[in-house]
Amino acid sequence: MEHSEQKIKNLLRIVAQQNASDLHLVVGRYPTVRIDGKLIPLSQESFLTHDDTKDLADAIMSDDNKKELADKGQVDFSYNFDDKARFRVNVFYQKGNVSVTMRLITSKIRSLEELSLPTMLYEFMRYTQGLLLVTGPVGHGKSTSCAALLDYLNHNDDKHIITIEDPIEYIHEQDRCIINQREVGQDTHSFSDGLRAVFREDANVVLIGEMRDLDTISTAITAAETGHLIIATLHTNSASQTIDRIVDVFPAHQQNQIRSQLASVLLGITSQRLVPKVGGGRIPALEILIKNSAVENLIRENKSYQLDSVIETSLKSGMISLDKSLANLVQRGIISVEDAFVYAANGEYLQMLINKK
Numbered sequence: 001m002e003h004s005e006q007k008i009k010n011l012l013r014i015v016a017q018q019n020a021s022d023l024h025l026v027v028g029r030y031p032t033v034r035i036d037g038k039l040i041p042l043s044q045e046s047f048l049t050h051d052d053t054k055d056l057a058d059a060i061m062s063d064d065n066k067k068e069l070a071d072k073g074q075v076d077f078s079y080n081f082d083d084k085a086r087f088r089v090n091v092f093y094q095k096g097n098v099s100v101t102m103r104l105i106t107s108k109i110r111s112l113e114e115l116s117l118p119t120m121l122y123e124f125m126r127y128t129q130g131l132l133l134v135t136g137p138v139g140h141g142k143s144t145s146c147a148a149l150l151d152y153l154n155h156n157d158d159k160h161i162i163t164i165e166d167p168i169e170y171i172h173e174q175d176r177c178i179i180n181q182r183e184v185g186q187d188t189h190s191f192s193d194g195l196r197a198v199f200r201e202d203a204n205v206v207l208i209g210e211m212r213d214l215d216t217i218s219t220a221i222t223a224a225e226t227g228h229l230i231i232a233t234l235h236t237n238s239a240s241q242t243i244d245r246i247v248d249v250f251p252a253h254q255q256n257q258i259r260s261q262l263a264s265v266l267l268g269i270t271s272q273r274l275v276p277k278v279g280g281g282r283i284p285a286l287e288i289l290i291k292n293s294a295v296e297n298l299i300r301e302n303k304s305y306q307l308d309s310v311i312e313t314s315l316k317s318g319m320i321s322l323d324k325s326l327a328n329l330v331q332r333g334i335i336s337v338e339d340a341f342v343y344a345a346n347g348e349y350l351q352m353l354i355n356k357k
Helices: 002-017 050-060 063-072 118-127 142-156 191-201 214-225 239-248 252-265 295-299 304-312 320-329 337-343 347-355
Strands: 022-025 030-037 038-041 072-081 085-094 099-104 132-133 160-165 178-183 205-208 229-234 266-276 282-290
Touching: 002 050, 002 085, 002 099, 022 050, 038 295, 038 320, 038 347, 050 099, 063 072, 063 085, 063 229, 085 282, 099 252, 099 266, 118 142, 118 266, 132 142, 132 214, 132 239, 132 295, 142 205, 142 252, 142 266, 160 191, 178 337, 178 347, 191 205, 205 214, 205 320, 214 252, 229 239, 239 266, 239 304, 266 295, 266 337, 282 304, 282 320, 320 337, 320 347
Parallel strands: 132 229, 132 266, 160 178, 160 205, 205 229
Antiparallel strands: 022 030, 022 099, 030 038, 072 085, 085 099, 266 282
């Protein structure tokens, strides 16, 4: 076990030194890191065996983690590496072997400016109630964006913030705000249980790490109606898809009511992708929807497919389509045309925008 503990620490040092985002430990492969979105095997290490991955996983798991892995076949938790770095960890079985994925959570919470995100997103933090949805695929910076928004509040307003996360990622040091961070499985049984409790905890702002089931979504909408600012993430790819995903979770007979509630409480939706930069690193491309009367009516009337056209015609009010965001980055020489097309919502439209230079 001592050897395994030393080996995992050596691997995590490599992750930190190479500015990697993830470490993958899989039987039959070299330990592998992800840098700027690309998987790179650490070929100076040896191939991992069945015993290697099991021992490395055991070295970072608590007894409770091991029990959950045995019971459920996978377990999520956070791991503190020598008080220097934190990792979000998933350990799971595949073909009878143990695999490990570890994501580096940088300790410094960066501002929207440092993340190359528009500072107008801070405007959402001025609301005392409502629902802001931060969406996009896994690994494209949703948690980092949410942390920046909460950090801004922490230094600029006097609020009680509660986060419900699985696991806790960024650690917020309290400044002007009271901040309580709750980890699913450790501090609360589930997202929905933790969210129901905020009604009795005098919370102003609630971060929901992921809205993944009917109970959580329903309670979040109610909380947004009753005097809470709710920030939540979903794994959806656009504003229109986000609305549809939320509504479709509910039984058919409730969907009209949910559309009406959602139209009322929604503040905005961002959908982000981290795109490789020319010369290294990644930069966000964004779709931003800001709720106005046209957006509210479309949601209420089950016409979410028309939201894209509202976004296209509302650039002056701060909205932007993903393709326009990508085209801007290409025209500024920050990303390549090839990478822009990988993330485009509509390739033909993106080409037209680029040609308008």
